[in-house]
Amino acid sequence: MIRETHLNLGIIALLIAIPAWALMADEPFIITLMTRAVVFALAAVGLNIALGLGGLVSLGHAVFFGIGGYAMGILAHHAQTYTPLTEWPFLLEGTKSMPVIWLTAIVASTFAALVIGILSLRTAGVYFIMITLAFGQMFFFFAISWSAYGGEDGLSIYVRNGFPGLNTLVPVQYFGLCLVILLAALFLNARLAKSPFGLALNAARQTPARVETVGLDPTRLKLVAFVISGAITGLAGALFADLNRFVSPTMFSWQLSGEIMIFVIIGGVGRLFGPVVGALVFVALEHLLGGLSEYWHIYLGILLLLIVLFGRGGIIGMLCGRERLHD
Amino acid sequence: MTDPILKTHEITRFFGALKASDAVSIDLRPGEIHAIIGPNGAGKSTLIAQICGSLAPTSGRVEFQGRDVTGLSTRARSRAGLGRTFQISALAMEDSVLQNALLGALGASGRPWRFFGPALKDSALREQAEDALTRVGLQDDMHKRTAELSHGQRRQLEVAVALTLQPKAFVMDEPMAGLGSGGSKRLTGFLDGLREQAPILLVEHDMDAVFALADRISVLVYGKVIATGTVDEIRANKEVQDAYLGEDA
Structure with missing residues (x-):
């Protein structure tokens, strides 16, 4: 068995080494693929806080991914067409600045997660899965019918948005930006898991009755986890849209919610680097097998089946065994 | 006589036509252990649920420290x-x-709304937690996974968690359940000293423990309190013997 911290450091090394190699070998496509994996990983880190720590099986996390995507799309669309978002009650212009776009994505997805969380957490189990799925479908069909922003066709952004001091059009620079954000999110996630809030949330997942008898509110703990989770996935959505310079209703689709969940399950539910491993494996399979057959998902399905049947802790669980206790 | 800390006023609870609690009035006074005994299905758990707030009584009220808490959550x-x-x-x-x-x-x-510093490094919380674990005798097992504890140790941990709350009154639902005689004796000894800190409302099946610990006993049969009194009074009570204790008591 490998120590989990060692494995995690190895994964970070891989996240740096592969793009470094690609840079020297002049393989910009590999860097773009790695950026895709890192952004997916960030979305899944978000879900892992709700799913792994809070035990909330959300099949609607594409809502936040899509909101982040449209936050970018709408702001950049107005900026590139030189039209204001609104003139009343005050003039609001679009922007091509990534920090502003990210902040908008985080604020919007936080708000959405709060509303969806309050309504969904009235239920549990299968009903929670269904209600989050239903919210996902609502946003999906809303985006399809929102003709002001491209409707079914989505929005194309011609030039990637800017970040002060960087040329984001250079693949490796954009990759570096995304990687730093992912590592920051992982750091926050690690601290969160050990914090008093994390302790209470962990207990709320396992034994809500106990949490209540010590005077805490398990539902409120889960709601806060859901909101933090949605905010991170929303930020990932903005990065994803900027990577593709395109946003469309598929970012809201339930298939995407499912994929985010698959990243977490393949890597290991509740494991810090589980989402990263899952996203890397997914993108690798998509790239390697996608070239062989359009139906590569069948292999993904087999892998998922094997992991769920034989390795409940995902790939990290198989390599490292059970999670060590904090001390 | 000192005012009771915890008191129920004729609480009645129906489940459909079944009267699970029938005008139950009991009280818990400072410094005492008040045991609730009764055969299976007598409504002990229903009573506990109403006292702790997970179940609302159909009628009647619960008072805690002189305050009506019937409408309050767990x-x-x-x-x-x-x-x-x-x-x-x-x-x-x-x-x-x-x-x-x-x-x-x-x-x-x-x-609980602290998201950054590690909980295990919070010295105030940790001191309180370690102190409670030491008191129940789990100081050497602190770093074990809870699933690895024996059944008896889990019962001890249950009590330790309640201790960390520094409550004004304990409500213990069969703390001895499933303990061997050794474990049961040890826990009995511990609870004996605990009454000084806060009184205990004790629901228990282990009669040895009840007779050793209780200052007063209430006997619940079919949701109704048929007798309340000291250990000797309860032992001598004819009705209790017929209904519950049987010929061997």
């Missing part, structure tokens, strides 16, 4: 100082023993 009652232990251990099995005790201390502190 959470509010715990914050007011009601420390409960569960009949079936409700512990976070994947977490360490220390983490379970820390959860109690965290609840008592009322400050």
